[in-house]
Amino acid sequence: MQIAIVGGGIAGLAAAYELEKARAAGAQVDYALYEERPRLGGSLASEIVNGAVLERGPDSFLTEKPAAAELCRELGLGGELLPSNDVARKTYIVVRNRLVALPDGLMFLVPTKLIPTALTRLFGLRTKIRMGLELLHASRPSGGDESVAALVRRHFGQEAVDRLADPLLSGIYGGDAEQLSAQTVLPRLVEMETKYGSLTRGMLAAHKRMRDMAKNSTGPKREAPAIFTALRGGMCQLVDAIVARLDPASLRTGTPASAIRRVTDGGWSVEAGGATEIFNALIMAAPAWAAGELLGPVDVALGSELSGIPYSSSITLNLIYDEKKIGTLPEGFGFLVPAVEGRAMLACTFVHRKFLGRTPPGKAVFRAFLGGMNGEALLAESDEALVGTVRRELGEILGAATLSANVAPEHAQVSRWRRAMAQYAVGHKDRMERIAVRVAELQGLRLVGNAYDGIGVPDCIRLGRQAARELAGTGAKTTAATH
Ligand SMILES: Cc1cc2nc3c(=O)[nH]c(=O)nc-3n(C[C@H](O)[C@H](O)[C@H](O)COP(=O)(O)OP(=O)(O)OC[C@H]3O[C@@H](n4cnc5c(N)ncnc54)[C@H](O)[C@@H]3O)c2cc1C
Numbered sequence: 001m002q003i004a005i006v007g008g009g010i011a012g013l014a015a016a017y018e019l020e021k022a023r024a025a026g027a028q029v030d031y032a033l034y035e036e037r038p039r040l041g042g043s044l045a046s047e048i049v050n051g052a053v054l055e056r057g058p059d060s061f062l063t064e065k066p067a068a069a070e071l072c073r074e075l076g077l078g079g080e081l082l083p084s085n086d087v088a089r090k091t092y093i094v095v096r097n098r099l100v101a102l103p104d105g106l107m108f109l110v111p112t113k114l115i116p117t118a119l120t121r122l123f124g125l126r127t128k129i130r131m132g133l134e135l136l137h138a139s140r141p142s143g144g145d146e147s148v149a150a151l152v153r154r155h156f157g158q159e160a161v162d163r164l165a166d167p168l169l170s171g172i173y174g175g176d177a178e179q180l181s182a183q184t185v186l187p188r189l190v191e192m193e194t195k196y197g198s199l200t201r202g203m204l205a206a207h208k209r210m211r212d213m214a215k216n217s218t219g220p221k222r223e224a225p226a227i228f229t230a231l232r233g234g235m236c237q238l239v240d241a242i243v244a245r246l247d248p249a250s251l252r253t254g255t256p257a258s259a260i261r262r263v264t265d266g267g268w269s270v271e272a273g274g275a276t277e278i279f280n281a282l283i284m285a286a287p288a289w290a291a292g293e294l295l296g297p298v299d300v301a302l303g304s305e306l307s308g309i310p311y312s313s314s315i316t317l318n319l320i321y322d323e324k325k326i327g328t329l330p331e332g333f334g335f336l337v338p339a340v341e342g343r344a345m346l347a348c349t350f351v352h353r354k355f356l357g358r359t360p361p362g363k364a365v366f367r368a369f370l371g372g373m374n375g376e377a378l379l380a381e382s383d384e385a386l387v388g389t390v391r392r393e394l395g396e397i398l399g400a401a402t403l404s405a406n407v408a409p410e411h412a413q414v415s416r417w418r419r420a421m422a423q424y425a426v427g428h429k430d431r432m433e434r435i436a437v438r439v440a441e442l443q444g445l446r447l448v449g450n451a452y453d454g455i456g457v458p459d460c461i462r463l464g465r466q467a468a469r470e471l472a473g474t475g476a477k478t479t480a481a482t483h
Pocket of ligand 1: 006035062256257285286314448451458460
């Protein structure tokens with residue numbers, strides 16, 4: 001079985017790794033991985049500068065999704081896994097240039113503790129009253145999809161959208177709460193609304209169930225795992241460890257696939273770098289917009305569904321400072337900036353606080369995240385202009401006493417990510433069903449990557465490995481979109 005993999009981001013690499021494993025176990029498989037860029041890893045790109053690990057793309061993954069840590073352990077990187085420093089976890093929202101801590105008891109956008117909600121400066125009195133009355137919200141039969149903003153607005157009002165849903169989601173998805181699908185992004189809340197009416201009541205019931213389970217469990221009490229897990233040397237450790245396991249002869253870097261066709265016996269031809277190769281199966285791991293262009297000539301409906309998945313662009317900016325030259329930072333991991341604040345920055349992480357040991361002593365690293373659905377124009381700005389904007393905004397938000405305009409960073413690194421993050425827009429689930437129908441007609445095709453069933457690194461790894469197992473005959477079929 002000859003398999004083409006198009007796209008060498010983490011999804012394509014995870015597929016290639018699984019095929020290598022199958023081959024080592026005796027399966028008759030071979031593969032070629034095409035990657036447009038000269039390097040592998042896609043959005044995973046880290047660099048060590050003056051002893052500080054700087055992440056251009058993802059800095060970590062969610063611990064509760066096991067696929068990434070499992071793969072790291074399999075690759076011998078178990079000792080390199082680094083939990084986030086959750087004792088220092090505190091996140092702020094910028095409200096009129098001031099940092100306001102997220103109130104205690106907030107679970108998935110839902111306030112569950114009366115006193116912190118009543119006392120917070122994040123919301124005005126009207127929103128607080130509305131949050132209390134939300135307990136009386138009537139249940140709603142599960143119907144069609146709606147935006148996250150619409151769901152939150154119905155329960156808690158516009159201020160909760162502006163100060164909570166928008167910054168939390170743009171910090172994760174680089175997306176817009178008015179466009180993201182509640183059904184896909186917050187399925188738990190949609191279920192709770194159907195069952196309980198009130199999201200607060202639903203959350204409190206879920207919390208009670210968890211407490212009861214913990215009380216009744218007879219095993220040893222386990223500490224809650226850290227929310228995020230990183231790699232000590234950066235996410236590139238994962239990329240390097242996978243690439244070291246792959247056959248160099250199978251890797252076609254700097255070679256974009258330019259045309260894909262079906263061949264008469266049900267196989268696939270891939271044209272790339274002036275050559276055409278024939279395969280029995282195809283793992284499409286390029287972003288959906290690129291996949292749509294390549295697969296459109298094979299299946300017009302599939303091509304247009306894939307091209308219809310929106311993407312956002314973003315910019316990350318790492319600044320290294322000498323800690324002696326800046327004032328005391330507020331406690332915590334960093335802050336999120338609501339769109340209504342009208343700033344370029346969507347979020348800023350205090351990297352030296354979030355993951356200990358990845359920044360040399362005496363240095364502070366700020367990682368700013370810019371862009372999202374409204375930030376396309378920022379991509380065209382020069383590095384100098386972007387660094388200037390972030391320094392000015394940091395000074396205004398943290399205060400001149402903490403970060404004076406006269407104190408320059410020791411190092412600034414700007415990374416642009418054009419159309420790198422898929423957006424699960426309203427109707428995403430229905431689109432996935434339509435895609436699954438088309439894919440089922442095309443023997444040997446699998447779609448993997450962040451556009452389908454999870455935006456994060458663990459989801460991309462899970463889909464990539466699963467697709468490879470199915471094709472190599474070492475695993476059962478699962479998700480709809482990857483038939
Ligand atoms: C700035 C940023 C921060 C993020 N932070 C986090 C985080 O902290 N935690 C987390 O879990 N996730 C995070 N994510 C999301 C996560 O990193 C991505 O969803 C994931 O890495 C996507 O992997 P992928 O393989 O699907 O796609 P990509 O990494 O985009 O890889 C696709 C590859 O396909 C290649 N390609 C495109 N066209 C062709 C072609 N015609 N032929 C051959 N190759 C082609 C591209 O060059 C690219 O290398 C972040 C993403 C970004 C951009």
